Amino acid sequence: MATSRPDGEARGRSANRVLAYVESRKNLTGSACGIVGLALTYTGLAGAYWPVVVAGLYGAGALIAPPERPPAPDFPDPSSRLDALRDDFGTLRAYLDEVELPPAAAGRLTELTELLAGLLAPGWVSQALATDPEGVHALSRAVHQDIPESVDTFVRTRWWTRIAPGTEPPERHLERQLALLYREAEALATALREAETRRQQTHTRYLEDRGHNG
Incomplete structure (x- = not known):
């Protein structure tokens, strides 16, 4: 048996x-x-x-007879990854709306989330982002890990600071973390902008060369 x-x-x-x-x-x-x-x-x-x-x-x-060719793996389209990330970003923003932050940290967080929202908004920007796997990974890491970890750690540390004062205020760490995350997102936006600039310049040179050759 x-x-x-x-x-x-x-x-x-x-x-x-x-x-x-x-x-x-x-x-x-x-x-x-x-x-x-x-x-x-x-x-x-x-x-x-x-x-x-x-x-x-x-x-x-x-x-x-030609050899049998196994089907190529069908990986998700980059745009579909951005669709899922966009939904997760909406979930993150709903969580952040429930967290009470000091004014300075709240301002930095607003700047960061607005920049991420612009990068993830449907349109030509997100289409350009979809062709950059490293950029998509960086945004995914920020949404899924970096931002929620920074905010949640602040909330937990602030509670301990209130019952055992004397350490460095946790909001200072949060502000520095959010500033670093903003720089990363800003660098990604700059890279996408420079790629579009190079594309425009390449098209200009192509038209100029075509005019000279014609």
Whole structure:
């Protein structure tokens, strides 16, 4: 009884391999060439050696058939990743609206979230961002990890500071963290802008060269 399942799985795999070969290009091409051999047999051209002719043509057809090509992996489209990230960013903003922050930190957080919202807004900016995997990764890390971690750590540390004062105010760390995250997002926006600038300059040179050559 213990070997019934492995034996059944082995038979199933063997049947699948046989079925795959029956449907393969090699078998289909070889069969077509074999049919040509049978036609030669019926016309009398193959003579007494018709089995050899049919088998040889089948083998030749199987050899010349193009190899089977496994399907390429179907990865998610970059724009679909941005759609999911955009939804997660909405969830993050809803969480941030419930957190009470000092005015300075709140101002820095607003600047950061507005910049991220501009980068993720549907349109040509997000289309340009979708072609930059590193940029998408940086935004995903900011939304999923950096910002919620910074804010949540501040909330927890502030509670401890209130019952055990004397340490550095946690809002200073939060302000520095948000400033660093803003610089990262700003650098990404600058890189996207410079890429569009280079694209415009390249098109200008193309038109100039075309005009000179014409």
